Amino acid sequence: MAKRYWLMKCEPSAYSISDLARDGETSWEGVRNFQARNLMRDEMSLGDPVLFYASNADPSGVSGLATITRAGYPDTFAWKQGHKYFDAGSTPAAPIWFMVDVGFVEAFAATVPLATLKATKGLEDMKVVQKGSRLSVQPVTKQEYDIVVRLGRKTRKTVENTA
DNA sequence: GCCAACGTTGGC
DNA sequence: GCCAACGTTGGC
Numbered sequence: 001m002a003k004r005y006w007l008m009k010c011e012p013s014a015y016s017i018s019d020l021a022r023d024g025e026t027s028w029e030g031v032r033n034f035q036a037r038n039l040m041r042d043e044m045s046l047g048d049p050v051l052f053y054a055s056n057a058d059p060s061g062v063s064g065l066a067t068i069t070r071a072g073y074p075d076t077f078a079w080k081q082g083h084k085y086f087d088a089g090s091t092p093a094a095p096i097w098f099m100v101d102v103g104f105v106e107a108f109a110a111t112v113p114l115a116t117l118k119a120t121k122g123l124e125d126m127k128v129v130q131k132g133s134r135l136s137v138q139p140v141t142k143q144e145y146d147i148v149v150r151l152g153r154k155t156r157k158t159v160e161n162t163a
Numbered sequence: 164g165c166c167a168a169c170g171t172t173g174g175c
Numbered sequence: 176g177c178c179a180a181c182g183t184t185g186g187c
Contacts, residue, residue: 011185032183033170056185114186132168134184169184175177 004043005145007051007128008066008102009136017052017064020104025069029077029099030085036137041072041098043139050102051140051148053128059113062148070101108152122147 008028010016020026031037050066057063074095077085090096118129127138140148 009185035170060186132185134169136184165187167184167186170182172179172181174179 004045004048005051005140005142006039006044006048006068007053007062007126007138007140009053009055009128011056012054012063013056016054017066017104017107020052020064020066020102021107023104025101025103027070027099027101029075031075031099031136032085032087032097033136036135037096037098039137039139040100044068044071044100046071049105049145051145054111055136057111059111059115061111061113061115061117062108062152063111064107064152065105065149066102067105068100069103072098072100075099106152112148112151116151117148120147120151 015026028040031040046068048068050068051062052064052066054060054063074092075085075090075097077083077099078087078090078095078097079092080086085097087096114129117123117126123129123144126140126144127133127135
């Protein structure tokens with residue numbers, strides 16, 4: 001299957017690219033949106049590249065790169081009574097929610113802010129730059145992915161050069 | 164912290 | 176099947 005490219009959002013107060021750098025790998029549980037669920041369950045494959053997006057951050061934007069280390073499997077947190085991701089409707093026999101595992105690839109020295117994404121040619125079709133887009137797992141094109149990676153590494157050079 | 168935009172739920 | 180009410184997301 002052809003490699004696909006993704007953007008995944010997370011609030012840094014919950015989990016940041018630094019946390020991922022420290023852990024190396026993490027499970028991506030707790031997604032409770034059907035569209036995002038379908039993407040994780042059906043479309044993500046091992047090794048797919050991921051833009052790691054920090055939402056509700058200062059600034060919000062892409063803070064680094066990750067990769068899918070395990071394709072979609074049932075979200076076991078949905079079965080844990082009392083857990084914040086518990087959902088009585090989901091059972092091991094008939095799981096409703098799915099998650100993937102994500103591995104650390106690279107942390108940008110500085111976040112590529114949403115404003116920069118919005119202002120960059122070639123990214124105008126990204127879901128994340130569109131008003132009111134709340135989907136926490138989004139497909140991106142290879143072209144979009146490459147542009148964002150370039151922006152992220154440019155940021156790093158700038159920081160290094162001025163350090 | 165505010166609030167607009169969105170997805171989901173539930174009454175009818 | 177419509178749509179109002181509600182809860183949540185997420186930029187600012």
